[in-house]
Amino acid sequence: MTLHKALQKVEINCGDFAxxxxxxxxxxxxxxxxxxxxxISKQVTMFTLYDKSGFTDFDQLRLKEICDIFGNRGCRIMLSNSDSYDEDISYFENLYNNGYHISRIEVTRMINPYNSKNRKPKEVIITNYQPPQ
Incomplete structure (x- = not known):
């Protein structure tokens, strides 16, 4: 019942973020x-294409700019993504380098290629506030 009460004022949207x-x-x-x-690499592209148009690095940049706008309005922002690197440089640490906090978590996938090989990929959780420990 507590969860039911907490979700009474929640709005869930699905669609193009803009x-x-x-x-x-x-x-x-x-x-x-x-x-x-x-x-996470050119060889591993699972969980990245949800429709034919894809989601490019340009879209990642647009999303970051909108996060900045809403963050400047006082909103708390949290987003998740892969722990992706270009060469040895963290893509998201480079993109969200101005006041954002990045945590890494290990995840378990139940999709066959990951599950059968016992892989545990890392994801990033990016926030514009200091998350509790």
Whole structure:
């Protein structure tokens, strides 16, 4: 029953993030974003293409710019993505290098190629606030 009460004021949206941001009438206090994941390498592209248009690095940059705008309005932002690297440089640490916090978590996949090889990929959790320990 407590979860039911907590979710009474929650609004869940699904769609292109630019359209959703434009439709927000009030500044929400917390926004969680789960965009298509950036490939962890050129060889491993699972969980990255949810439709034929894809989600490019340009889209990642647009999303970061919108996170900055809503963060400057006082919203708390949290987003998740793959722990992706270009060469030896963390893509998301480089992109979210101005006041964001990045945590890494190990995840378990139940999709056959990951499960059968006992892989535990890492993901990043990016916030514009210091998350509790």
């Amino acid at each position: 359209e959703i941001w434009n439709s927000l009438e009030n500044n929400p206090t917390f926004i969680y974003i789960d965009p298509p994941y950036r490939p």
